Amino acid sequence: MVSARPTLAALALTLTASAGCADLPEGGVARGAVLYQNCDQCHGKAGEGSTLVQAPPIAGLPGWYIEEQVLHFQWGWRGAHPDDVEGLKMRPMSRTIKSDADVKVVAEYVSSLPAAATPATLTGDAEKGKAGFATCSACHGADGAGNEAMKAPPIKQLPDWYIVRQIGKFKAGIRGYQAEDAAGATMKGIAGTVADDAAARDLAAYIQTL
Amino acid sequence: MxxxxxxxxxxxxxxxxxxxxxxxxxxxxxxxxxxxxxxxxxxxxxxxxxxxxxxxxxxxxxxxxxxxxxxxxxxxxxxxxxxxxxxxxxxxxxxxSMPVTDETVRITAQQWAWTFRHAGADGELDTADDIVTVDDLHVQLGKTYKFELAAKDVLHSFSVPVFRLKQDAIPGRVISGWFKPTQAGEFDVQCAEICGIGHGIMPARLYVETPEAHAEWIAHPTHYLAYKNK
The missing domain is CATH 1.10.287.90 (Helix Hairpins)
Structure with a gap:
């Protein structure tokens, strides 16, 4: 049975934010809310994510980043590596969104969802992480708010388990393997400077404090 | 018919x-x-x-x-x-039965993808020239293959209709079987066991190639999902 909740939420958003979404493809965030019902099986109805299926929270992430990542999944630039267990789940799901216009409206809908705080699930030394974060801040900002011009997403709202997992993937070449994915390739190089899993946990602990 | x-x-x-x-x-x-x-x-x-x-x-x-x-x-x-x-x-x-086989291919199912580990030019698995692909299985016409089928998460089923082959994949087990392709071409593989929301979009492609075409593919696995020497 199709839930009416996302549709109603999107209708409200359309009414309140229609002026700001004038350049969105036909259907706008209302269509994005309907299409999002394929995503909410793992990412949750409010985009809160699920540790059970290793799906990160995505609510409130910038639309440009969500759009870009969904396209990367569709193209095989992300989530196509044989060892990327979670990415291989996301890849076929991303392809259920049939057009670039639909990707855009879904991204805008997800971006419009309010981000929620993510509780700590790992133990790490935030003080040590703060020193290591200097490298990260060059792109992601000292406050972890991200920088669109550098294709660096905000990371301050990401859960610690997801940060550690992604650093591991970048280091192992499971993510950021595609040469055309400049930001991913850059991140792959930067992740290589994170010494080990403990250092990644320290970084995640610090990011939690931002 | x-x-x-x-x-x-x-x-x-x-x-x-x-x-x-x-x-x-x-x-x-x-x-x-x-x-x-x-x-x-x-x-x-x-x-x-x-x-x-x-x-x-x-x-x-x-x-x-x-x-x-x-x-x-x-x-x-x-x-x-x-x-x-x-x-x-x-x-x-x-x-x-398990006939004498020419080569082994390792098949791993997960939500919602198939990973295939092919032997490289040496014909042996677990060597440096193995070729690992996602959702693409390349085999040579006329060769007898042993397959080793595993699942990472839940039940799946490796179904190749043109082979009339269907074998469940069970987490924690490695199930062996065999096939000998007799027709060159490009065919469908599909998961035949409900395995989650992405079950219906868990296909793969089977390429049965002539010896020359297969040798060419091994030498140049050009598909962007192919990883050599991983």
């Missing part, structure tokens, strides 16, 4: 189709006979002026039972035995 709709792409595909034919012919024969007799009796003993219905006594019932129930029953049992013998023969060939 079945091959008209789905080509027989493996050495045992025709044997499985033959078994399907045996079952189909036997069931069709008995279905037509039973339905024909049913309608004939309806017509033959329809209500007619001056004829009264005949009550069945014990002696008559016994004779009727023997003629209309016992005899067909025994004949159908003979047909069952024929089907079972055929099925056991085909099952034994496809599932229980």
């Amino acid at each position: 079945l091959e008209h709709y789905m080509i027989q792409g493996s050495s045992y595909a025709s044997h499985i189709d033959g078994l399907v034919w045996v079952v189909l012919l036997i069931t069709t024969f008995w279905f037509l006979l039973a339905e024909g007799m049913f309608f004939y009796l309806l017509w033959r003993y329809r209500e007619q002026p001056g004829k009264k219905a005949l009550y069945i006594n014990d002696d008559l019932e016994h004779a009727i039972k023997y003629k209309w129930v016992e005899i067909p029953h025994r004949l159908i049992l003979i047909c069952d035995v024929a089907v079972i013998l055929g099925a056991v023969s085909v099952w034994s060939e496809v599932k229980l």
Whole structure:
């Protein structure tokens, strides 16, 4: 049975934010809310994510980043590596969104969802992480708010388990393997400077404090 | 005739189709006979002026039972035995036996992708030249392959309709089987066991290549999902 909740939420958003979404493809965030019902099986109805299926929270992430990542999944630039267990789940799901216009409206809908705080699930030394974060801040900002011009997403709202997992993937070449994915390739190089899993946990602990 | 709709792409595909034919012919024969007799009796003993219905006594019932129930029953049992013998023969060939194989391919299922580890030019798995692909299986025409099938998360089923091959993949187990491709071409692979929301979008592609084309692919696995020396 199709839930009416996302549709109603999107209708409200359309009414309140229609002026700001004038350049969105036909259907706008209302269509994005309907299409999002394929995503909410793992990412949750409010985009809160699920540790059970290793799906990160995505609510409130910038639309440009969500759009870009969904396209990367569709193209095989992300989530196509044989060892990327979670990415291989996301890849076929991303392809259920049939057009670039639909990707855009879904991204805008997800971006419009309010981000929620993510509780700590790992133990790490935030003080040590703060020193290591200097490298990260060059792109992601000292406050972890991200920088669109550098294709660096905000990371301050990401859960610690997801940060550690992604650093591991970048280091192992499971993510950021595609040469055309400049930001991913850059991140792959930067992740290589994170010494080990403990250092990644320290970084995640610090990011939690931002 | 079945091959008209789905080509027989493996050495045992025709044997499985033959078994399907045996079952189909036997069931069709008995279905037509039973339905024909049913309608004939309806017509033959329809209500007619001056004829009264005949009550069945014990002696008559016994004779009727023997003629209309016992005899067909025994004949159908003979047909069952024929089907079972055929099925056991085909099952034994496809599932229980392991012929001498030329190469091994490792298949891993997960939500919602297939990972294939091919032997490289040396023909051996777990060596530096292995080729790992996602959702693309490349095999050589005429070679006999052993496959090792595993699942990372939940139940899946490796289904290759042109091979008439379907094998469940079970987490925690490595299940072996075999196939010998007999038709070159590009064919479908599909998960045949419900495995989550992405089950319906968990296909893969099977490429059965001539020896020359397969050697070329091994030398240059150009697909962007192919990882050499991983």
